[in-house]
Amino acid sequence: MKIGRYEIIGEIGQGAMGTVYRARDPLIEREVAIKTVAIEQLREEGTDAEARFLREARSAGRLSHPSIVTIYDVGETESLAYISMEFLQGSTLRDLMDRHPLPLNLALDTACQMAEALAFAHEHGVVHRDIKPANVVVTGQRGRIKLTDFGIAHLLNSNQTQAGQMLGSPRYMSPEQAMGREIDGRSDIFSLGAVLYEMLTGDYAFNGDSLPTIVYRVINETPEYLALPGALPPALAELLLSMLHKQPARRPHAREVAQALAALQSGTPPPLAITAPDPGISRRLRLLAFATPIGVLLLIGIGMIVIEHFLPVEVRQPTVVAPVSAPPVAALPPPSAEPEKPQVSPNTSAPVAKPDRPKPKARPVIVADAYLLKLDATGTELRIKRTELLLRYTDQHPDILQIDRQIAQLAEERRRHVRLLQKQQQQD
Numbered sequence: 001m002k003i004g005r006y007e008i009i010g011e012i013g014q015g016a017m018g019t020v021y022r023a024r025d026p027l028i029e030r031e032v033a034i035k036t037v038a039i040e041q042l043r044e045e046g047t048d049a050e051a052r053f054l055r056e057a058r059s060a061g062r063l064s065h066p067s068i069v070t071i072y073d074v075g076e077t078e079s080l081a082y083i084s085m086e087f088l089q090g091s092t093l094r095d096l097m098d099r100h101p102l103p104l105n106l107a108l109d110t111a112c113q114m115a116e117a118l119a120f121a122h123e124h125g126v127v128h129r130d131i132k133p134a135n136v137v138v139t140g141q142r143g144r145i146k147l148t149d150f151g152i153a154h155l156l157n158s159n160q161t162q163a164g165q166m167l168g169s170p171r172y173m174s175p176e177q178a179m180g181r182e183i184d185g186r187s188d189i190f191s192l193g194a195v196l197y198e199m200l201t202g203d204y205a206f207n208g209d210s211l212p213t214i215v216y217r218v219i220n221e222t223p224e225y226l227a228l229p230g231a232l233p234p235a236l237a238e239l240l241l242s243m244l245h246k247q248p249a250r251r252p253h254a255r256e257v258a259q260a261l262a263a264l265q266s267g268t269p270p271p272l273a274i275t276a277p278d279p280g281i282s283r284r285l286r287l288l289a290f291a292t293p294i295g296v297l298l299l300i301g302i303g304m305i306v307i308e309h310f311l312p313v314e315v316r317q318p319t320v321v322a323p324v325s326a327p328p329v330a331a332l333p334p335p336s337a338e339p340e341k342p343q344v345s346p347n348t349s350a351p352v353a354k355p356d357r358p359k360p361k362a363r364p365v366i367v368a369d370a371y372l373l374k375l376d377a378t379g380t381e382l383r384i385k386r387t388e389l390l391l392r393y394t395d396q397h398p399d400i401l402q403i404d405r406q407i408a409q410l411a412e413e414r415r416r417h418v419r420l421l422q423k424q425q426q427q428d
Contacts, residue, residue: 004073006084007023007024009023032084054081057083059150063121067120069137093137097198097199111261118192121185129187135149173187173218174191186248189251375410382406383407
């Protein structure tokens with residue numbers, strides 16, 4: 001049997017879209033693996049399925065990396081479309097995981113090689129979309145792996161990113177993939193996290209008795225061992241939590257994952273440069289965590305408004321105190337005059353005390369004028385508006401920064417006007 005120019009030696013197994021054969025290329029006498037799919041079957045799956053199959057080969061064929069299977073050729077016969085690729089000797093990661101749990105160092109090394117392969121693919125615009133243990137071949141050459149079956153990989157700008165498609169194995173697909181949303185390389189990171197979790201614990205990250213149950217857990221739940229403190233080393237648990245975060249933007253890039261895994265193997269894991277994700281607490285606690293800071297900001301805002309409007313703060317009605325003149329000093333008698341005798345009370349011989357000096361008059365107070373009151377009212381309005389914005393945004397929001405500048409300008413104008421009032425009072 002031949003497919004194109006390739007001589008078929010035997011069947012390897014069934015792939016994601018068809019049969020995989022072991023074959024021989026007579027031109028260079030090299031053994032290859034031939035992945036085939038019936039053209040009739042492709043056409044039944046959609047008008048673009050045949051073009052997608054060929055596009056898969058072309059996109060993956062541009063990837064030349066030690067941990068990615070090499071694509072040699074792509075072609076069609078009257079009934080089959082096929083891809084000729086590197087023939088690999090070894091077992092799949094699925095086979096090894098089914099036999100026995102993987103040691104920690106082997107699990108980290110395998111995941112690190114997968115992350116490096118994905119980083120290379122993502123940097124060249126290719127997303128795998130079906131990361132799972134069955135698509136990883138351990139060649140036996142010092143534990144080297146090959147990432148295979150880019151069966152639904154495609155360019156990032158492909159039309160296949162449209163909503164409504166759900167491609168991939170349910171236990172390893174990302175939440176956005178399970179919901180049929182647009183995906184990118186961060187979806188592969190989630191799948192890699194699910195594979196790493198399984199290598200470390202021996203259990204599926206997301207499992208269930210039915211497809212809906214699995215999909216629900218992928219979208220809503222955190223794997224059991226990650227929800228239990230101390231079940232895994234802290235640095236490794238933190239990395240897994242970030243990879244399995246429900247929000248794609250909170251996941252690290254493949255290159256960052258590879259670096260973190262390499263550091264874990266060396267025993268000196270650096271802190272991740274990403275925000276630690278929510279460990280999957282209950283919805284009630286999530287609501288509390290969201291509502292608490294909002295409530296605190298609301299109380300602060302109400303307090304500021306109450307202070308501005310109802311408390312007799314000196315700032316609202318400032319007073320300008322006129323300078324107090326020195327008390328009059330009694331004139332000294334001329335040198336020739338006799339000193340005045342003290343007055344004596346008729347009932348006693350003791351002299352009557354006289355006040356040393358007159359008491360100073362009460363300090364005159366100038367009530368703030370209309371302009372000063374207008375400045376204070378404007379400042380109050382700005383502070384209220386700032387509080388309302390702060391309840392919705394951070395203090396770095398452009399509108400808040402603009403209000404801060406206006407408040408500072410008002411404060412400077414107020415100080416200038418108060419000094420002017422003081423000067424006028426002194427002149428009067």
